[in-house]
Amino acid sequence: MKMSTDTTLAIQTRALTKHYGKSGEIKALQSLNLEIKQGELFGFLGPNGAGKSTTIRTLLGFLHPTSGSASVLGLDVVKDSVEIRRRVGYLPSGFAVYDYMSGREYLDHMRELSGRPSLLRHRIMEALELSDAILKRPVRDYSRGMRQKIGVVQAMETDPELLILDEPSEGLDPLMQRSLQELLLERVALGRTVFFSSHLISEVERICNRVAIVRGGQLVALESVESLVRFRRRRIEALVARKLLRLTASAGISGLKVQAEGKSGFRISCDAEASAIPAFIKRLQSAGLRDLLVEAASLEEAFMSYYGNSTRNSVQMAPEAAALRTSKKRSPTKRTAAKRAVKRPVKKRVAR
Ligand code: ADP
Secondary structure (H helix, E strand, O other): OOOOOOOOEEEEEEEEEEEEOOOOOEEEEEEEEEEEEOOOEEEEEOOOOOOHHHHHHHHOOOOOOOEEEEEEOOEEOOOOHHHHHHHEEEEOOOOOOOOOOEHHHHHHHHHHHHOOOOOOHHHHHHHOOOOHHHHHOEHHHOOHHHHHHHHHHHHHOOOOOEEEEOOOOOOOOHHHHHHHHHHHHHHHHOOOEEEEEEOOHHHHHHHOOEEEEEEOOEEEEEEEHHHHHHHOEEEEEEEEOOOOOOHHHOOOEEEEEEEEEHHHEEEEEEEEEHHHHHHHHHHHHHOOEEEEEEEEOOHHHHHHHHHOOOOOOOOOOOHHHHHHHHOOOOOHHHHHHHHHHHHOOOOOOOOO
């Protein structure tokens, strides 16, 4: 059945499905339905391996859907991919450039391929602190962050009506991530559309108006950004002198564990909603607080605490996240290793 394409939408996917492997055993994307309106700043959020890059490469026509369909700027991603790539500013993930060229040669080469004038190169270079001197150097001498900046300039400099960016802040330091966010906000204020993937709730929360959350190749939530607040959770570890009673009754506290720790007292660990922290810390103080660690729960953990028990959304737990959850007593090394696994569990391969 031929479905009509809504031309007011910047991106539309209809039951978009992509399987990899000889017999399609890797179900990277399963029946994804998304609609991104023109003028939106839309975040595509999910842990590594969720299917974000697969979606994005399909939108640019570098991969063909196993089933379902998608359109970008009203154009079909299979039939019209050349036109889509000409009109869309695209930053691939793990952005790699021709090493032998200088930054400037690379940018000029890409701009010529696009057939469009560079309108914003200096503006973006300035925002990302890229100097002319840096652009003269061969790309092989660049740090990862510098390469990523060149990628951002390449994607944005022709001021395209739609930007599709795969993990744009990867490799940038926090200050540069902020500058990039400002650039994106600026483009959207001028009527452009931005669709970008991220595994960082914080950046999506800061700039997007809507967000799609994917995991295991499936859409688990489509949210306005205000509703992301409930994912903002903290992990607390504390050492107290005396055992506290009725701790479990505290609102906004979950996964509480209390362990006797010899003469030092009791070690308490739990997850807390941000709003519950001040009252909880007061209770810990009343029990003789000796040591306290409060850290942001990872995206993985935040998802888990929200969707973990939900029957509404059948969320598959990523194996590395399951490992994180079941590792009972986390030694520092184990925990770091688990965190690393969450951050980069898959080595991406490029399929065309
Ligand atoms: P994300 O961008 O969210 O990290 P990806 O789209 O890269 O996720 O990957 C989704 C799933 O598809 C992962 O399980 C990944 O290992 C698998 N995958 C990605 N690219 C390929 C490929 N070329 N061949 C086989 N499997 C792949």
